[in-house]
Amino acid sequence: DAGVIQSPRHEVTEMGQEVTLRCKPISGHDYLFWYRQTMMRGLELLIYFNNNVPIDDSGMPEDRFSAKMPNASFSTLKIQPSEPRDSAVYFCASSRNPGTGFWGYTFGSGTRLTVV
């Protein structure tokens, strides 16, 4: 099992440019989450999907952020236009439907975004 795969690992872009972050969840996982890590706020949930359908996007900071999950094996998080305050580490995580048992997320290694 390759785990959750995120790309790119690092992204440096100029303010105003469009940025697209990519995620491949673990095969068979029904849920996909996008988180952002900052020093001040820790890990914040941006949006999550169940069976490719967005369930809760209340954490998306503003209209500049959008996320899609066109199929069970791929999701994107897009920022357009990017701003310096978007600089953070963005994590994707996936999870299976737990039934009545334990569940927990498996995280990818993250994308470190720097907007200059």
Add this chain to the structure above:
Amino acid sequence: DQQVKQNSPSLSVQEGRISILNCDYTNSMFDYFLWYKKYPAEGPTFLISISSIKDKNEDGRFTVFLNKSAKHLSLHIVPSQPGDSAVYFCAASISYTGTASKLTFGTGTRLQVTL
């Protein structure tokens, strides 16, 4: 509004001693709690969890204690080892049988275990 708080940004402990990491929460609806460990340049990995029907869960050197009346949980690591040096995140959720639920994370505590 930070519903899960880790008020100590960092902690330094000698090897072999006990590490105690603390976490407070404000939402009384939370009923499932987890600790994640994160090394630099890696994603967080699950460490241990506890349901609100319990007040203690133990897994090897790691024990999590839950005090529901105080809305407080703690992670004990005994004995601490240099490999435990990492950032530890506390997380909480409102769980529903049969569905996954979003996790609310704290800001993390950086643990350094010294020789």
